[in-house]
Amino acid sequence: MEFTGKVAIVTGGGMGIGETIAQVFAREGADIVVGDVNPASAEKVIEEIARTGKKGMAVKMDVSLKVDVDRLADETLRAFGKIDILINNAGITQLPLSILDLDLETWQRVTDIDYKGTYLCSRRIGREMVRQKSGSIINISSIVGLASAPLVAYSPAKSAVIMLTKILATEWGRFNVRVNAIAPGYTLTPLLKGMIERGERNPEMILKRTPMGRMVEPEDIANAALFLASDKARCITGVTLPVDAGFLADGAWTAYGGYER
Numbered sequence: 001m002e003f004t005g006k007v008a009i010v011t012g013g014g015m016g017i018g019e020t021i022a023q024v025f026a027r028e029g030a031d032i033v034v035g036d037v038n039p040a041s042a043e044k045v046i047e048e049i050a051r052t053g054k055k056g057m058a059v060k061m062d063v064s065l066k067v068d069v070d071r072l073a074d075e076t077l078r079a080f081g082k083i084d085i086l087i088n089n090a091g092i093t094q095l096p097l098s099i100l101d102l103d104l105e106t107w108q109r110v111t112d113i114d115y116k117g118t119y120l121c122s123r124r125i126g127r128e129m130v131r132q133k134s135g136s137i138i139n140i141s142s143i144v145g146l147a148s149a150p151l152v153a154y155s156p157a158k159s160a161v162i163m164l165t166k167i168l169a170t171e172w173g174r175f176n177v178r179v180n181a182i183a184p185g186y187t188l189t190p191l192l193k194g195m196i197e198r199g200e201r202n203p204e205m206i207l208k209r210t211p212m213g214r215m216v217e218p219e220d221i222a223n224a225a226l227f228l229a230s231d232k233a234r235c236i237t238g239v240t241l242p243v244d245a246g247f248l249a250d251g252a253w254t255a256y257g258g259y260e261r
C-alpha cells in the first residue's frame, strides 16, 4: 500500500489502459480521480473502486478543453486538497493513412487530444505540484512516438509528448516534480481489439515483429506507472520507458531476415 494518502488523477481512466491504471493505483492505496469524456464509464470505474473501500471521483471532461482541465483540477483540490500523481493517459488514434489522404479535421482532433490535452493537464496540475514542491507526472506516449508509422497525426503527437516530458522534467526538477513517459507497445485494450476486429491492425504481423512474441496487457503499463510514480524511482525523471515486449529493440533485424522463435 505504497500510495496510501496519495491523490492520483487518471485522464481517460474510464476504460482500457487508464481503467487498469486507476484500479491498480487504488489497490495500492491511492485516492483516484478519473477524468473522462465518457461519464458513464468513468463512474463505473469509480463505483468499482468504491466497492473495495477506496475513495474516488469521476469528472466528465475533455482534456483538449482548457475550461474542462481547470475544472478537473479545481474539483480534485476541493475534494482531496492536493494532487500527488497525474497520469496523462487520455488519447485517440487514427487510421493508417498517407499525409495526402488524411483530412485536416482528423489531424487537428488527434493533435488536440493527444498532445494539447497532455500539455494543458501538465500545465494546470503541474502548477499545483510546483507549489507543493512534490509530484509525479506520467505521460502515456507510444512506441510510434519513437519509431515512425503511417500515423501522420498520432505518431508526431506522441513524439511531442516525449519532448514535453523532457522539457518539464528539466524545468521542474528543482521543485521535486518528476515527469516521465511510458511508450506502450501493442496493448490488448478494447481500442486495439476493435481495430483488430475491423482489420485495421494485423495481430500476426505484430507478433511476428515482436521479439517476445506476445501482446502487452494493460497491467504491464499500470505496473510501469506504479514504479515510475513510486519512491523507488525518486531519481528517475525525463525518461520514456518502452513497455513493448521488445518491439523497439528490433531495429534493423528485418534486413537480415528477421529472427527465429
Ligand SMILES: NC(=O)c1ccc[n+]([C@@H]2O[C@H](COP(=O)([O-])OP(=O)(O)OC[C@H]3O[C@@H](n4cnc5c(N)ncnc54)[C@H](O)[C@@H]3O)[C@@H](O)[C@H]2O)c1
Residues within 6 Å of the ligand: 011, 012, 013, 014, 015, 016, 017, 018, 035, 036, 037, 038, 041, 061, 062, 063, 064, 089, 090, 091, 092, 093, 113, 117, 140, 141, 142, 143, 183, 184, 185, 186, 187, 188, 189, 190, 191, 192
Ligand atoms: N492500446 C494500445 O495498443 C496503445 C499503444 C500505445 C499507446 N496507447 C495510448 O494509451 C492511452 C490509452 O489507450 P487505450 O488503448 O486504453 O484507449 P481506449 O480507447 O481504450 O481508452 C481511452 C479512454 O480515453 C477517453 N478519452 C478519449 N478522448 C478523451 C478526451 N478528449 N478527454 C478525456 N478522455 C478521453 C475515452 O473515453 C476512454 O475512456 C492512449 O493515450 C493511447 O494513445 C495505447
